[in-house]
Amino acid sequence: MGAGVNPMDDELPALGVGLGFRPPFLADLFRNRRGVDFLEITADHYLDAPPEKLDELKLLADHFPIIPHALDLSIGSAEGMDDDYLEALAGLVERLNPPWWSEHLAFTRAGGVAIGHLAPLPRTREAVDVVARNVERIRGRIATPLILENITATIDLPGAELDEPEFLSMVLDQTGCGWLCDVTNLYTNAENRGRDPMAELDRWPWGRAVQFHFAGGHRQGGTLIDSHAHTTPPEVWRLLDEAARRAPVRGIILERDENLPPMADLLDELDRARAIARRYERWA
Amino acid sequence: MGLAAIQAALARLAIDPTWRDRFYRDPIAVGAEVGLSPTEALALAESDRRPIDEFAASLHRKRRAQIRRTLPIAVRALGDRYGRLFDRYAHEAPPRGSRADLDDALGFVAALNSFPETDRPPWFPDLARYELAWQLAARTGIWPVVRLFRFPVGRLIHLPLAAEVTPAPTLAIWWRPSPRSRLRHVLFPLPRR
Ligand SMILES: [Fe+2]
Numbered sequence: 319m320g321a322g323v324n325p326m327d328d329e330l331p332a333l334g335v336g337l338g339f340r341p342p343f344l345a346d347l348f349r350n351r352r353g354v355d356f357l358e359i360t361a362d363h364y365l366d367a368p369p370e371k372l373d374e375l376k377l378l379a380d381h382f383p384i385i386p387h388a389l390d391l392s393i394g395s396a397e398g399m400d401d402d403y404l405e406a407l408a409g410l411v412e413r414l415n416p417p418w419w420s421e422h423l424a425f426t427r428a429g430g431v432a433i434g435h436l437a438p439l440p441r442t443r444e445a446v447d448v449v450a451r452n453v454e455r456i457r458g459r460i461a462t463p464l465i466l467e468n469i470t471a472t473i474d475l476p477g478a479e480l481d482e483p484e485f486l487s488m489v490l491d492q493t494g495c496g497w498l499c500d501v502t503n504l505y506t507n508a509e510n511r512g513r514d515p516m517a518e519l520d521r522w523p524w525g526r527a528v529q530f531h532f533a534g535g536h537r538q539g540g541t542l543i544d545s546h547a548h549t550t551p552p553e554v555w556r557l558l559d560e561a562a563r564r565a566p567v568r569g570i571i572l573e574r575d576e577n578l579p580p581m582a583d584l585l586d587e588l589d590r591a592r593a594i595a596r597r598y599e600r601w602a
Numbered sequence: 603m604g605l606a607a608i609q610a611a612l613a614r615l616a617i618d619p620t621w622r623d624r625f626y627r628d629p630i631a632v633g634a635e636v637g638l639s640p641t642e643a644l645a646l647a648e649s650d651r652r653p654i655d656e657f658a659a660s661l662h663r664k665r666r667a668q669i670r671r672t673l674p675i676a677v678r679a680l681g682d683r684y685g686r687l688f689d690r691y692a693h694e695a696p697p698r699g700s701r702a703d704l705d706d707a708l709g710f711v712a713a714l715n716s717f718p719e720t721d722r723p724p725w726f727p728d729l730a731r732y733e734l735a736w737q738l739a740a741r742t743g744i745w746p747v748v749r750l751f752r753f754p755v756g757r758l759i760h761l762p763l764a765a766e767v768t769p770a771p772t773l774a775i776w777w778r779p780s781p782r783s784r785l786r787h788v789l790f791p792l793p794r795r
Pocket of ligand 1: 467573
């Protein structure tokens with residue numbers, strides 16, 4: 319596993335606390351540069367973008383470290399990944415030259431269908447092998463370390479041989495990838511399945527965590543939805559604290575997509591996350 | 603579980619409501635179409651269906667919102683008819699991936715022409731095509747985008763749906779003098795034949 323991510327030995331740089339970039343943030347970001355240490359961009363929005371969009375990216379990259387976050391590589395597809403997409407993504411990662419980049423532990427394409435939505439993998443050894451094979455192919459094209467994000471899922475595909483922490487740990491072991499721990503997703507999945515996320519903390523592979531995501535969702539019927547549309551709830555703050563206590567995290571990103579509040583509110587959330595990382599001396 | 607088959611099945615369940623109903627009625631035969639063994643098909647059909655329906659519904663909402671973002675002017679003009687027209691379109695047309703927002707909008711605009719004119723004024727498909735052409739042109743490099751319209755598209759923006767517009771053939775051209783320069787646009791009224 320030559321290109322593996324182990325935040326401890328590879329000494330990935332600490333990026334601090336930042337925001338998932340959305341175009342409406344643009345003006346406020348430059349007015350509040352001190353409060354935002356780095357940005358995460360949705361890679362897909364820049365893959366065949368107009369020149370104006372690429373200018374925007376250049377402007378951002380001139381002022382902030384940027385981590386590309388991809389949506390549609392379909393790392394868990396048994397039928398393999400889309401060559402054109404991988405090629406375009408490789409071009410973007412090359413242009414930005416980030417310390418790492420990320421994708422989801424999921425699939426978005428199967429049987430000739432591009433679902434356009436993150437679908438959960440069955441938690442089987444076969445799925446672990448498929449992810450490992452796809453990651454090998456990615457490494458042939460993108461040398462920058464890849465970290466994988468845990469998604470939310472209410473669908474439990476039949477035939478599961480592993481539970482969530484076992485499945486994730488096995489994938490990270492076999493691929494050598496780091497973990498993008500979405501703390502809200504951990505909380506959401508546990509809550510939706512009637513489990514206590516605090517009770518199973520010691521089962522997750524914290525040593526592999528490189529980056530965190532956090533956000534607030536909402537409840538629809540009895541189900542929690544990770545809509546990134548609300549302020550972070552107390553339960554997620556508590557989990558983020560426990561995660562930061564355990565993981566050698568190098569960067570924390572607040573994801574906010576809908577129902578956008580004033581920038582000052584987002585900066586308050588970033589400050590609070592920064593204080594947590596400082597408490598555990600995650601970076602200077 | 604064969605991973606390729608279970609993934610293909612979940613993809614079809616998510617995007618194709620007709621296939622979904624057929625599958626739950628006859629899992630073994632319909633599951634075989636995507637390579638599920640009888641045991642796999644039964645296991646999938648017997649697992650909780652609700653989350654799968656929810657997954658499909660949230661995908662449907664996401665596509666509807668994506669087209670609204672791609673064609674804000676046209677969708678605003680449709681008002682509350684948009685939801686119904688989108689449902690009719692999406693029922694026939696599978697999604698095309700997260701990068702293919704333009705393709706989905708293209709599909710929607712093409713489908714508009716086949717919907718009865720009682721649902722929208724005759725000029726409306728031209729407005730949607732015009733807005734879409736702006737988006738396409740923005741993403742192409744130096745290749746010009748050229749479109750012919752039946753209506754004077756420059757005047758259609760912000761018209762109420764009830765407005766009557768006389769057809770007047772119009773040629774629209776978008777181009778960039780160089781790959782990095784701003785997008786240029788002109789409209790030419792054409793003589794009526
Ligand atoms: Fe996330």
